[in-house]
Amino acid sequence: MTTTRAPWFTSRSDLLSVLVVGGLVIVWQAIGLIASVARIAPNSDAPVDVLLMGAPVELPLGPDGAPLAATVDSATLTVSDMPIATHLAAIGAAAVPPLATIGVTVCVLLLCRRMLAGQFFSGTITRLITAVSLLIAGGWVAWFGCSVLASNGVLALVADRALAEQITFQVSWTPILTSMAVGALAAAFHAGEKLQRDTEGLV
Numbered sequence: 001m002t003t004t005r006a007p008w009f010t011s012r013s014d015l016l017s018v019l020v021v022g023g024l025v026i027v028w029q030a031i032g033l034i035a036s037v038a039r040i041a042p043n044s045d046a047p048v049d050v051l052l053m054g055a056p057v058e059l060p061l062g063p064d065g066a067p068l069a070a071t072v073d074s075a076t077l078t079v080s081d082m083p084i085a086t087h088l089a090a091i092g093a094a095a096v097p098p099l100a101t102i103g104v105t106v107c108v109l110l111l112c113r114r115m116l117a118g119q120f121f122s123g124t125i126t127r128l129i130t131a132v133s134l135l136i137a138g139g140w141v142a143w144f145g146c147s148v149l150a151s152n153g154v155l156a157l158v159a160d161r162a163l164a165e166q167i168t169f170q171v172s173w174t175p176i177l178t179s180m181a182v183g184a185l186a187a188a189f190h191a192g193e194k195l196q197r198d199t200e201g202l203v
Contacts, residue, residue, distance in 0.1 A: 015112045022109045026102050033098035040090050044080045048090045051151045053170050055163070079154050086153025092146035100139025107132045121193040129186035133179045140175035 040046040051074050058067035082090065107128045114125055148169050155167065 015116050018112050019109055022105045022112070025105050029098040029101045029105070033095060033102075036094040036098070037091055040087075040094055043082055043087050045078050046080065046082070046087075046090065047076050047078055048082075048150055048154050049093065049147070050075055050077050050154050051147055051167075051169055053168055055167055077154055077158060079157055082157065083153060086150055086157075089146045089149035089153065093143060093150050096139055096143040096146060100135050100143075103135045103139070104132050107135070121189060121196045123193065126186055126190045126193060129182060129189055133182040133186060136175055136182060137179035140179075144171070 040048065052072050054071045054073065055075075057070055057072055059070045060066070061068045061070075111125060111128050114120075114122070114128075119125065151167075151169075
């Protein structure tokens with residue numbers, strides 16, 4: 001008979017706190033998801049986040065509202081009657097982040113549940129951590145793709161053609177690196193699972 005002992009970095013109160021916070025995150029993200037989609041779905045005066053990546057603008061931030069030169073990476077434009085592809089991309093760009101966040105949170109809550117039960121190295125734990133890694137990477141790729149399509153479509157509707165052609169899209173490596181780090185953690189847990197099985201076979 002083997003006994004599973006909790007690692008030093010976990011306690012029951014800590015894991016229960018994560019469960020409570022995770023539940024609140026899911027509710028908050030679900031509310032935000034519904035609100036964002038509801039604003040864009042009618043395709044009338046819909047607020048769409050557009051990627052601009054350093055576009056020059058003038059903002060009234062000087063003395064007495066004097067304009068100051070600035071650059072912006074994104075802006076929210078209100079548009080109507082978007083083409084169907086642009087409309088679907090805008091909805092996707094608004095929906096993917098909260099959906100991915102909910103998915104990651106659910107995986108973390110399931111991880112905590114397993115840990116509360118004293119299971120720290122198992123196939124389920126490894127698969128859940130792998131799922132978190134895939135959700136981070138897949139969610140970012142889906143969001144970026146939808147954002148680029150929505151931005152191009154909206155700018156084609158409302159922006160000056162010469163300005164729209166000057167705008168470029170830059171890739172942020174932070175989500176990819178985060179996904180890789182979580183994937184490495186999954187590999188470490190898989191190694192721990194194998195070591196635990198080998199150790200139990202020797203007892």
